[in-house]
Amino acid sequence: ITKEQEALMKLIVEAYNKHQIPQDVTKQLVRFYSTEENFLLLTEIATSQVQVLVEFTKNIPGFLSLDHEDQIALLKGSAVEAMFLRSAQVFSRKMPKGHTEVLEERIRKSGISEEFITPLFNFYKSVGELHMVLEEQALLTAITILTPDRPYVKDQQAVERLQEPMVNLLKKLCVLQHPQEPQYFARLLGRLTELRTLNHYHAEMLTSWRVNDHKFTPLLCEIWDV
Numbered sequence: 001i002t003k004e005q006e007a008l009m010k011l012i013v014e015a016y017n018k019h020q021i022p023q024d025v026t027k028q029l030v031r032f033y034s035t036e037e038n039f040l041l042l043t044e045i046a047t048s049q050v051q052v053l054v055e056f057t058k059n060i061p062g063f064l065s066l067d068h069e070d071q072i073a074l075l076k077g078s079a080v081e082a083m084f085l086r087s088a089q090v091f092s093r094k095m096p097k098g099h100t101e102v103l104e105e106r107i108r109k110s111g112i113s114e115e116f117i118t119p120l121f122n123f124y125k126s127v128g129e130l131h132m133v134l135e136e137q138a139l140l141t142a143i144t145i146l147t148p149d150r151p152y153v154k155d156q157q158a159v160e161r162l163q164e165p166m167v168n169l170l171k172k173l174c175v176l177q178h179p180q181e182p183q184y185f186a187r188l189l190g191r192l193t194e195l196r197t198l199n200h201y202h203a204e205m206l207t208s209w210r211v212n213d214h215k216f217t218p219l220l221c222e223i224w225d226v
């Protein structure tokens with residue numbers, strides 16, 4: 001192409017890049033969503049997360065051989081933690097530009113009390129900083145579900161026998177994936193401790209939504225006894 005064509009191209013591209021919808025306009029777009037609509041979005045997210053959790057759990061080797069009542073106790077006992085772990089991974093994975101900000105805004109404007117919003121996004125951030133590979137995410141979620149000391153679990157040994165090989169495998173994987181970071185495995189397990197604190201906030205969140213007569217889906221009512 002000729003020199004003047006190159007100059008013309010430069011002018012056109014500069015003009016094109018200069019005039020874009022600024023980020024804060026997408027934030028204004030978010031403002032068009034009502035609290036109610038944002039709550040319905042979260043209900044959809046939570047419901048599909050729980051559906052995914054149940055299907056994932058059924059595919060954990062040995063899970064379906066556990067006592068049936070213990071299977072239910074493990075699912076109900078780990079649903080909140082597994083859901084937050086998975087939504088943290090989804091949230092921290094590279095979403096298209098601006099989607100993360102919009103989703104964050106909509107979570108913030110969904111009727112969740114401020115005291116829960118902070119620990120929730122702190123957790124999302126701390127999971128994001130780990131840059132877990134898919135295998136680590138899957139194993140950590142399986143380990144969370146196979147926590148022997150959930151309420152109402154009768155045969156805890158049987159659950160330990162399933163969880164232990166997963167923990168050993170994750171430990172080995174961490175050494176291979178993060179050789180320069182010997183304490184990486186410990187950091188991952190530290191996330192599980194942080195997760196347990198979210199259970200308390202989540203229960204409060206459900207209660208506050210219930211008293212304000214927000215409707216849940218049958219699956220969420222069943223898994224969280226609401």
Ligand SMILES: Nc1ccc(C(=O)O[C@H]2C[C@H]3CC[C@@H]2C3)cc1
Pocket residue numbers: 039042043044045046083084087107202209215216217220
């Ligand atoms: N009716 C409900 C709506 C949303 C939830 C929930 O746990 O939401 C979770 C999904 C992600 C966004 C907020 C948390 C993490 C529970 C009951």
